Amino acid sequence: MPACSRDGAGHFALTLDGKLLYLNQIMMTTMPKFKTLFLVPLLALLAACGGGGGGGSSTPTTPDVTLKSIVVTPANFTVAVGGTQTLTATGTYSDGKVAAITSGVTWTLKTGTAAEVFSNGSVRGKLIGNDTVTATVGSVAGSTSFTIKPPYSSLVAGGNQTLAVKADGSTVAWGANNWGQLGDGSLADRNTPVQVKNPQALPWKVVSTGEFHTLAIRENGTLWAWGLNQNGQLGTNNTSNRADPVQVGSATDWVFISAGKGHSLAINKGGVLFGWGRNNNGQLGDNTTIDRLVPTKIGTFTNWRTVSAGATHTVGIRADNSLYTWGGNASGQLGNGGTTDVLLPTKVGTASWLSASAGGAHTLAIQTGGSLWAWGANGAGQLGNDSSTNASAPVQVGSDDNWFMAVAGNTHSVGIRTNNTLWAWGSNVEGQLGDGTLNDVGGPRQIGTDNNWYAVAAGLQHSFGLRLDGTLWGWGLNKQGQLGNGSNNSALIPTQLP
Incomplete structure (x- = not known):
């Protein structure tokens, strides 16, 4: 009818x-x-x-009015995995009227692999990826593309703690909290995620955590810090510890941060590098061994792209993809062929580098062609070259050129290939490799058979990974709750965070 x-x-x-x-x-x-x-x-x-005759009032209709086009809004939107975005189909008619179409619309997806769409025009993200949604009325249709992003914008593992920034801008933390490094205002360890305090109720953008302290940047570009401050690593011009976030200075142009064992580094919008905290090995790069209590400008370059702080050394990459190292070098972790500390950023070779990660005393880096290289301490096989000999210059890890991400923990390494498989090597005394054993591994070993890994983080003796479906998985040491699964039992294989 x-x-x-x-x-x-x-x-x-x-x-x-x-x-x-x-x-x-x-x-x-x-x-x-x-x-x-x-x-x-x-x-x-x-x-x-109201279009027929007879009795009561009637509303006149416009003859020959047809739907000419449909526009779907918001256009080119982004939705997080597990999140929902409600869409509106707006029609333009032959009589010039423009209005939302509230009935008779059929909603479809181009692929339907990474998302699902409902009859009311709402889209829910299922996997990280892209798709196109179309609204159709009769023979008239309108479409827009959209991106499904991770539910977490930042995932980091520190000494014995883990933190993650959610897509909505809130930050959660779990694990060791003896110095207030979780930022929840207490000194109590947490084996389930707790909210990091948010003094100004502004979204967090990125977070980095070291051995006992944490750095974070808000969406407004301000820099914040909390945890241990013995060497001034919080940048607050004192050595007072903080159990809740405190703003560092008044600048609003910070874009990148990295927290090491006792020092901190950050890059501002202008590409200028700053360092503060412990500097006994020259890890700040200011040509001294003096600790700094506030962010201190490092050198004169204005094109730093990324930086990574290790235990006593630092590695950075400039916009031209050249790689520089400085700081402690007793194990050859600077990759310059020697074992002497360096107090200024010094270029390593002439290769083009995509990313780099500084660990306890070793370094991992991926070249722009996708090959993986390592140097520094290798007592547990963390360089991945099937030996236990330190390397003071870059050595290639295998012969593959399909590495997407590689991170250095204290004495272990974890990486993801471009086919989204997970690999690990090095020390495994607490199960931090996730292969189900406690045996060290001298070369990359695939962890499980899943091919949906998207991001990975390595701490002192635990690891964390993010899958394309938005789920978080942790493995390794868990005595202080750093796996966040509600227990304090270590895990030898990746275990999902509830």
């Missing part, structure tokens, strides 16, 4: 067999069908719509 309706522009229409028909279309194309059903019921229905 046909039913009467009115669209957002005030045009009358009938719904027949799930199709939305405007009155002029009915009179021109479907009249024979209605004649066979009886003309009188049709006239009665038209009267109910």
